[in-house]
Amino acid sequence: MQDFAQSFVLAGTLVLDADPALVQIVGLSLRVTATALLVSALIGLPLGAVLAIARFPGRGILVVLSNALMGLPPVVVGLCVYMMLSNAGPFGVLKLLYTPTAMIIAQSILITPIIIALTRQVIADLNEDYADTFRSMVVPVHTAIATLLWDARFSLMTVLLAGFGRAIAEVGAVMIVGGNINHVTRVMTTAIALETSKGELALALALGMVLLLIALAVNATASLLKSVEGRFAHA
Amino acid sequence: MPSVVSFPAAHEEALRHKHASPMALRVRHLAYQAGPTPILSGIDLDLTTDALTVLMGPNGAGKSVFLRLIHGLLQPTVGEITWDGQTLTKAIRKQQALVFQKPTLLRRSVRANLQFALGLRSLANRKERLEQALEEASLTDLASRPARVLSGGEQQRLALARALILEPKVLLLDEPTTNLDPASVLMIEQIVRRVRRQGVKVILVTHDQHQAKRLGEEVVFLHKGHVSEHTPATDFFSNPKSDAARAYLGGEILV
Numbered sequence: 001m002q003d004f005a006q007s008f009v010l011a012g013t014l015v016l017d018a019d020p021a022l023v024q025i026v027g028l029s030l031r032v033t034a035t036a037l038l039v040s041a042l043i044g045l046p047l048g049a050v051l052a053i054a055r056f057p058g059r060g061i062l063v064v065l066s067n068a069l070m071g072l073p074p075v076v077v078g079l080c081v082y083m084m085l086s087n088a089g090p091f092g093v094l095k096l097l098y099t100p101t102a103m104i105i106a107q108s109i110l111i112t113p114i115i116i117a118l119t120r121q122v123i124a125d126l127n128e129d130y131a132d133t134f135r136s137m138v139v140p141v142h143t144a145i146a147t148l149l150w151d152a153r154f155s156l157m158t159v160l161l162a163g164f165g166r167a168i169a170e171v172g173a174v175m176i177v178g179g180n181i182n183h184v185t186r187v188m189t190t191a192i193a194l195e196t197s198k199g200e201l202a203l204a205l206a207l208g209m210v211l212l213l214i215a216l217a218v219n220a221t222a223s224l225l226k227s228v229e230g231r232f233a234h235a
Numbered sequence: 236m237p238s239v240v241s242f243p244a245a246h247e248e249a250l251r252h253k254h255a256s257p258m259a260l261r262v263r264h265l266a267y268q269a270g271p272t273p274i275l276s277g278i279d280l281d282l283t284t285d286a287l288t289v290l291m292g293p294n295g296a297g298k299s300v301f302l303r304l305i306h307g308l309l310q311p312t313v314g315e316i317t318w319d320g321q322t323l324t325k326a327i328r329k330q331q332a333l334v335f336q337k338p339t340l341l342r343r344s345v346r347a348n349l350q351f352a353l354g355l356r357s358l359a360n361r362k363e364r365l366e367q368a369l370e371e372a373s374l375t376d377l378a379s380r381p382a383r384v385l386s387g388g389e390q391q392r393l394a395l396a397r398a399l400i401l402e403p404k405v406l407l408l409d410e411p412t413t414n415l416d417p418a419s420v421l422m423i424e425q426i427v428r429r430v431r432r433q434g435v436k437v438i439l440v441t442h443d444q445h446q447a448k449r450l451g452e453e454v455v456f457l458h459k460g461h462v463s464e465h466t467p468a469t470d471f472f473s474n475p476k477s478d479a480a481r482a483y484l485g486g487e488i489l490v
Contacts, residue, residue, distance in 0.1 A: 133339040135308055137355060137401075138329050147351065151342040 003201075010202035015209055022203065026210050029187040032100050033168040036107035040115045041160055043108075048119025049145045053127050063120065069113030074106075078176030081106045085177065098179040103187070106173035111163040118159040123148045154229030158222045165218050169211065258318040258330065258404050258436060259284050260305060265314030267300055274300045275460040278314070282438065282455075287431050289451035289468065290440045293483060296457040298440045299336075302407050305438075306333050318405070329356070332403035336410040338394030340382035345374055345393055348382050352397045364400055371429075372396035373422065388419025395426055406430055408439045412446065424450060444484065448472055456480045 014022050051063055083089050085097040085105075096102045126148055127134075134144045149156065171189035178185035180194055188207045195204035265278035275297040282288050290298045303309040305316055307323040318327050341348050349368055353361050369375045372392040377385060382393055391411055398406065408427065412420040427450060431437050441447055447454065451468035458479040464471060475481045 129339055130341070132308060132335065136306060136328075136333045137352065138325050139355060143355070147341065 007201040007205050011205035011209060014202060014206040019203075019206070022206055022210070024183065025186055025188055025191050025207065028100065028185075029168060029189075030214075032103045032174070032187060033107060033164060036104045036111065036167050037160060037164050039104065039108040040112040040163055044112050044115025044163075045119050045149060045156065046145065048116045049123045049149055051116065051120045052123035053131075053144060053148070054141065063117075066113050066116040066120065070117050072110055072113065074110055074170045074172035075176065077106055077110050078173035081109065081173065081177045097177060098181060098185055100178070100185060102177040103174045103185060106177045107167040107170065110170060110173055111167045114166060115159060115163050118162060119156060122152050122155045122159060126152050154225045157225045161218050161222045161225075165215060168214060258327070260405075260436075260438075261315075261317045261320070262305065263315045265304065265316065266312045267297070267304055267309065268312045269300075273460060275304070275457075278460075278462055280455065280462055280465060282436075282453075284434075284436050286452035286467075287427075287437045287439065287450055289447040289454050290438060290457065291442070291444075291447055291454055291483070292457035292463075293488075294442075297460045298457055299409050301457065302333065302409050302438065302440055306331055306407055308333070329401075330403055331405040331407060332398035332401060333407040334391070334394050334398050334409065334411050336413055338390045340385075340390060340393060340397075343382060344379050345369070345382050345385070346378040348393060348397055349400055352400050356401055358401070368396045368400040371399075372426065386419075388415045388422065391415060391419065391423060392426070395423060399426075399430060403435065405436045405438070408437065408441075410440050410442065412441070412443065420446070444472075456483070458483075 048066075051059060051066070081102060082097065084091050085094070085102055086092055087097075096105070127144075130144075130148065130151075133139075134147075139147070169189065171193055174185070174187055175190045175193065178187070178190065180186050180190040186194075188211050192204045192207045192211070195201070195207070260280070260282040262278055262280040265280075266276040267274045278301070290301065292298050300309060304311055305323075307328050316323060318331075321327055341351055343351070346365065346369070349365050350361075353365060358364060366375075369378050372395060374389065374393060374396065377389060382390065385393065395411065406427075412423050415423070424446065427437060427439070431450075439447075439450060448468065451471075454464065454466060454468050454471040455462060456464040456471065456475075456477065456479070458477070463477040463479045464475065466476065471480065472484065475484055
């Protein structure tokens with residue numbers, strides 16, 4: 001029990017002192033996840049919007065697929081990306097395995113279906129309201145998509161935050177494709193797993209605290225956006 | 236309450252010139268079925284450009300469906316709809332505007348709602364058009380307000396302004412004053428009268444007999460998916476021909 005308390009005190013000290021090792025790990029985690037989120041947003045937002053308003057053969061299958069892939073197991077994603085990027089895989093020549101880029105790819109694959117599926121739902125709900133007006137005014141599809149994405153921006157920020165939360169808290173995929181190499185690919189979740197297995201609870205706890213703080217900040221931001229949306233949209 | 240703006244004769248004359256050739260509607264053998272339920276059937280109708288047409292009839296008569304069909308929002312099960320002899324292409328639909336009973340406004344400011352409409356067409360003098368539309372709808376003071384916090388009457392005026400900013404040749408109004416207070420009704424009717432004077436073909440769906448008398452030049456009475464009567468408004472109200480119209484005007488409940 002004393003060890004446990006000591007670990008907490010030590011962890012607090014590491015956080016308050018901005019321990020360089022801790023800062024590096026947190027920085028890399030944020031960089032990797034933010035980039036993965038950007039990639040997923042660029043793919044997922046327009047795709048989700050298209051799935052929401054366009055009608056084409058195979059759309060139903062894509063909707064079911066994007067919903068189903070929301071529950072992708074991270075280790076399976078990690079394994080697939082590993083196989084693609086390993087020397088024997090089709091993209092082995094790019095030498096991306098055990099780099100932050102590999103981790104970004106894995107996280108992007110993991111959260112893009114989440115962004116697509118949630119965006120589709122948000123945009124479909126808004127389009128139910130707008131569709132007749134758009135058709136009556138003969139609004140081109142690309143204008144309709146841009147309008148819906150802009151008018152649903154606050155809800156979509158919440159969608160992106162959900163994706164961010166899922167990516168930054170994920171350990172299986174980044175462990176497999178990143179390799180948890182110190183100063184290169186070690187992120188918060190993989191470091192926590194490693195330090196815990198080594199019995200170094202202080203750093204693990206410190207990272208855990210930061211991770212919790214980030215989760216708290218993400219949720220607080222999502223709540224704030226919801227209230228802002230209420231003031232702006234008055235839907 | 237903002238006052239209703241009146242317009243100088245020269246301004247109206249200039250606008251009339253812009254709408255010099257509104258479109259005439261021709262409907263033949265029109266039927267529409269929603270699933271197994273027939274909504275409209277056997278409709279033959281010619282609406283000329285020189286009258287404000289009021290569509291009346293009890294609930295479920297098919298008035299709103301008819302409006303959506305002639306605007307191309309619904310496809311007829313059978314039959315033909317033409318405007319000036321042309322089928323409902325996008326080009327034809329761009330010359331029409333429909334204002335719904337419950338206006339759908341973008342989650343943006345009043346001004347941004349009008350800017351959105353302007354952005355859809357290649358029109359000159361956008362800034363002037365925008366300011367004029369705000370003024371004509373008595374919304375200048377509310378231009379920066381989020382559209383969805385406006386009162387019902389203000390929202391409907393904005394929807395009307397948004398429809399009119401694109402200078403349609405045909406204005407379709409689906410019960411635009413339902414649930415509005417008398418002052419808001421008056422303002423909207425004044426806008427409709429002005430638009431009519433400018434030569435725009437107006438087709439108005441309403442349940443309000445007083446409004447139909449005030450605005451209507453001809454009446455199309457729908458009952459159970461059929462046209463029961465198509466006649467000048469004065470004749471319709473003084474001497475309705477069909478039993479259904481007589482019962483409706485007499486305040487009886489039609490089923």
